[in-house]
Amino acid sequence: MKSQIVTFLIKCPDNKGLVAKITSFFFNHGFNIVSCQQYVNSIEDVYFMRIRLDATDAKISKKELEEKFLGLAEPLEFTWSVNYGNKKSNVAIMVSHTSHCLYDLLERNQEGNLDCNIKMIISNHEKLRPIAEMFHIPYYYLPVKKGEKQKQEAQVIELLNQEKIDLIVMARYMQILSEDFINKYPERIINIHHSFLPAFQGANPYKRAYDRGVKLIGATAHYATVDLDEGPIIEQDIERVTHDSTPTTLKHIGADIERLVLAKAVKCHLNNQIIVANNRAVVFPETGE
Structure with a gap:
């Protein structure tokens, strides 16, 4: 994957350890975290994250990244999207x-x-x-x-x-x-x-x-x-x-x-x-x- 900023938007039921699981996933696949913004709706127990990643050192294709992320997302009930920043x-x-x-x-x-x-x-x-x-x-x-x-x-x-x-x-x-x-x-x-x-x-x-x-x-x-x-x-x-x-x-x-x-x-x-x-x-x- 060429050097670029990748943005993930994530919404899911609030649970302990979400930040650790998500950030560890990206660290283990060679991404550097540029920013990580979070919000918890405590009334509805819903967690939101916007995380921006530098993909310079990531040795993984877009298809492989999304397939592997799906393995993390499904059990935690993520609704998510990804933008690779390479298209206006x-x-x-x-x-x-x-x-x-x-x-x-x-x-x-x-x-x-x-x-x-x-x-x-x-x-x-x-x-x-x-x-x-x-x-x-x-x-x-x-x-x-x-x-x-x-x-x-x-x-x-x-x-x-x-x-x-x-x-x-x-x-x-x-x-x-x-x-x-x-x-x-x-x-x-x-x-x-x-x-x-x-x-x-x-x-x-x-x-x-x-x-x-x-x-x-x-x-x-x-x-x-x-x-x-x-x-x-x-x-x-x-x-x-x-x-x-x-x-x-x-x-x-x-x-x-x-x-x-x-x-x-x-x-x-x-x-x-x-x-x-x-x-x-x-x-x-x-x-x-």
């Missing part, structure tokens, strides 16, 4: 009218702050095509016509399959995805919600926030599930506002939060920092990657 994720961004999250993701990617290949932008409107052209990203206009939503989604899926898309980012894509669509990409669709979930779900949240006289404005990034706006929350943030904030100023403040929250959620996914359990996302902090 292919990302598709879906948008409608609003540009701020799209701009932000494209700029971060261009500056090297997101470790991915943005392969396409898909929209149900033509409005944002100039932004895609500015960044030299293919732009696909696929309108949602009345009674033809299933046909439009089939076209989207065909594009995603052609480019072998690993992650779909809904950067203010103002369409509700069908259950069939979402089920094809479990934990691979990230949505930004322009409020602090579960408050102010649905349309026009800033007007309703203004009507309630809120003192905090926020944004939520989460994995899309068939339950609208109720998927595992990856990242959230807030900012204090006052009584003299108008719906317009609230919207501007919210847009800034949305950019940061969505970018952080996407980065956490790309860096293999997330384990989902029972509709909750365990998000390990960055370790310098």
Whole structure:
């Protein structure tokens, strides 16, 4: 195996000696442990680990590693995944009218702050095509016509399959995805919600926030599930506002939060920092990657 950083994500029932068993396994196969992050959900007795390994001195193939690790994993009831860090994720961004999250993701990617290949932008409107052209990203206009939503989604899926898309980012894509669509990409669709979930779900949240006289404005990034706006929350943030904030100023403040929250959620996914359990996302902090 060539020199590279290998990341394992592990979830299992909590037991004594897990750390020793896991770290000994990797030590015995020639890996050097770069970082080991752990979390125990004491309410549900579930153990989570994110372990990053330097494979420079490991004399073992990927296939052999996974077969041998399975021997450790099965009796301990591991749910696990491994990323070998040798392939950038292919990302598709879906948008409608609003540009701020799209701009932000494209700029971060261009500056090297997101470790991915943005392969396409898909929209149900033509409005944002100039932004895609500015960044030299293919732009696909696929309108949602009345009674033809299933046909439009089939076209989207065909594009995603052609480019072998690993992650779909809904950067203010103002369409509700069908259950069939979402089920094809479990934990691979990230949505930004322009409020602090579960408050102010649905349309026009800033007007309703203004009507309630809120003192905090926020944004939520989460994995899309068939339950609208109720998927595992990856990242959230807030900012204090006052009584003299108008719906317009609230919207501007919210847009800034949305950019940061969505970018952080996407980065956490790309860096293999997330384990989902029972509709909750365990998000390990960055370790310098």
